[in-house]
Amino acid sequence: MVLDQLLSERMVKTGLVGLIAGLAVYWLMHWRKTRKFPPGPLSLPIIGHFYLFKSTLLHEQIYEWTKKYGPVVSVAVGPFKFVMVNDIDTVQEVLVKKSTDFANRISSYSSDLFTDGGKDIALGQYGPTWRLHRKIASKALRQYMQGEDLEKRVHIALEKGIDTLKTEKEPFDPALHITSIVFNIICALCFGESYEFEDPEFRTIIDVEDSINEKLQSGLFLEDFIPLLRYFPTKNFQQFSVLVNELKAFMKKKFDEHKYSFDEGNIRDFTDHLIQARKEAEEEGKEDILEQLTETHLIQTLLDIFQAGIDTTRLTLRFALFHMAQYPNIQEKVHKEINEAVSGGRLPGMADRVNLGYTEAVLHESMRLAPVAPTGLPHVATCATKIGDYEIPKGTMVLINFWALHHDPHQWDEVEKFKPERFLSEGNKLGPKPESWLPFSAGRRVCLGETVAKPELYLIFAGLMQRFTVKFPDGVIPDLTPKGGMIVLYPPDHKLIFEDRSLKS
Template identity: 35%
Template sequence: MLAIATCLVANICSAIHLWTLLLTLLTLLLLADYLKNRRPKNYPPGPRRLPFVGNLFQFDLDVSRLHLGIQPFVKKYGNVISVNFGYISSVIISGLPLIKEAITGMEQNFLKRPSLAARQHVFKNNGIVFSSGQTWKEQRKFALTILKNFGLGKKSLEQCIQEEAYHLVKAIGEEKGQPFDPHFRINNAVGNIICSIIFGERFEYDDNQFQELLKLADEIICSEASMMSVLYNVFPSIFKYLPGPQQKLFSNWEKLKLFVSRMMDSHREDWNPSAPRDFIDAFLTEMTKYPDKTTTSFNEENLICTALDLFFAGTETTSNTLRWALLYITVNPEVQEKVHSEIDRVIGHGRHPTLDDQDSMPYTNAVIHEVLRMGNIIPLNVPREVTADSTLAGFYLPKGTMVLINLTDLHRDPKEWDTPNVFNPEHFLENGQFKKKESFLPFSMGKRACPGEQLASCELFIFFTALMQKFTFKSPINEKPSLKFRMGLTLAPVSYRICAVPRL
């Protein structure tokens, strides 16, 4: 009996010791979390954070809705607010004066990209979009040179876009006015422009391999915004071992990298260093200038990553904008009618649209810009990171803080736009003439602005005008078009069907 009692007491003591140990450990973890994440003096205000997860669960974990969840806090706390995504300390900047001060006036302190775990897993510090330092400087400069050398701002590239617009119009015309989903036809057309620069070729709309490539890219855009991908970025040491969408994401990236790698190998077979045909040829030539690969970013891995960055940047935003454009002019038939009238007056039906027509078509130009404003493709811009302790609007921003630029608030600011929540091309017209507003920043500004802005602008005008020249777009009978957006790193419209009725 005594032995039983002794054993029972020992078990109780062991249990007490275990609970004491656990409580002590929890207390230490909470203390460490507090010390690591306590707000320094003059740090921007923001919602109260929870231990370990920060403000993560105060927002929809679907990244594509983050910009909406942030706006109530902006109204409450002001134009510089702080939020924590787990251990990622972030600051959101709103309002044109502060945005300009941060990304142009203090640009050197805001040039770096944050090291997000999912992106690092695939790209390391390679490519253009999320690279920093020497790699970013070398790759951006090289990419701009290649875009210029292979036609940007020249008639040759404009003719390439016109030819692709012809193929797109033909493909859509084959639907004979019946309902269809324009998603991948538009993706294919826009993708062919950047592919002609990167790979030196375009792909037919029935090319199975290229269609698979477009679908992989589409899956990546969606899965990078998934809850599991967000959690991977916040807690990579845990989620890299768990199954889920993040593993499929990495698998899809590897498939795309393999596609580019094979294109690179194919180029090598008949590569002439003195006569580059495209981006890959030019990059291979550049690599020969640096025998010591440790001193430069010109290597095979960077070729693959930069090519993929160019492909995504050159396809995703422009194709999304065109899909939003078809949706908005369908929902606003009076706008479509005015665009048709301007096209008929300036271009007619007998020739292709050219960039020279742009200045004579202020209304069409205004419609395209209003689509960019309302479509809000990249609502919080591409994130940046503070590289040195800084002060903005009197607030202290420590080195390493992630910075998000609130383009959603800027593009819907009632101080800047007469009807901020209504599709209204008049926002970009003054006395009947086109006028671009300072508060319009879909391509960002400064050194980190989108290097393909000029290319995107050319594509949008020619593609949109060519489609409007040939078709009247209508909703299918008994189908109401939706202006909702789907989950994704960029804001794209949910899948929709449309009727392209040929104009006589």
């Protein structure tokens, strides 16, 4: 028995020594192959850097590593390795100076399910089809969501939302109310429709959208790197598939309704614009263009605009409202500015924007402190290239740490302080955009809806601030630490009180 125990202990020790030696050899060989690759902590086989992650969010953890490894850090999450860029100089190199080198997106089993094989704009591969759809979508957004058209759509949805908010007499979480306002704006753009707050279709689609985001936040699906599971999918992936198909079915239903009622002499909205683009290609006999404008492509483009128009806008507004409740002195300055600039009881419009610099600066500061897409969508190298002196092989995934840009003490003084003045120039006017403020990214893959999102956010936020004072319930000490992960940051769940300012003497 004693001899067996000694032999057993010796075998365990020998095995451990062998394992450690094997890992050391693996790491040394891997390091020699990639010694010109960006640096990062020691990555273990299979688990990558999981053993080093703390309780902080991944983008914050990686930013901490820049203190040791510099602004460009290589990271392994399980079997996947990527590069994270964390300061404005290298971000400008990746997104602007070498924008074509990093213009591709990742392609995975789950993303192909969502995009019907990459037929959308957000995750589509850089090339002729992507450029065509982006051009069509950009033209439609300029036509239907600028100037008076944008203001009209926002004001209609905002007035309906304000009426609903006024019915709440007790503290409540405003998430669904804000979502309803944003949902009606994007539905007016895409479908020429509006939904009531209690409409079951509105509630269903938002539940689906929220559930999809929750699934994506959990990280990579096992099916993405274990092909066998695609034939025997996990319960998590089965649920994801059902949700995705439900959302795509909603888009197809709306597209089909427009297709059957389409009138070339009366282009009503974004969906009609997409249908018209295909009909023009048919009339001109452009077969190569028609192959890029299939119904699946068009529905995917519609889905891109719909999702992007809802998610980032509603989350940004929720953060801004919580910040106003947290800083009542700043909210009071916003109220004062709106009172002086906007008269007659009308909602703030685009013409008032020049006189509401502090109000918009508050919104920008909220977006700095709480970027709702902290790393944006992944970029992929289209060719072998470099970031600084580091070699980046073709196909390498590169992420931009926008959260790090917005919290860089070399770019922002008093980085954790809510300080709208940092965005103002002389005369309390909104100043030039700071270089390290990039909530919409930059370069070739810059957010398609940036030119719409900025004025839309301004109109909604200014309108809500004109009509309400927002407060936390008495005795509540709020913790505004964001939830979520690299893909999306969510505001915490808090109840607010909306005081109707029109009732004040």
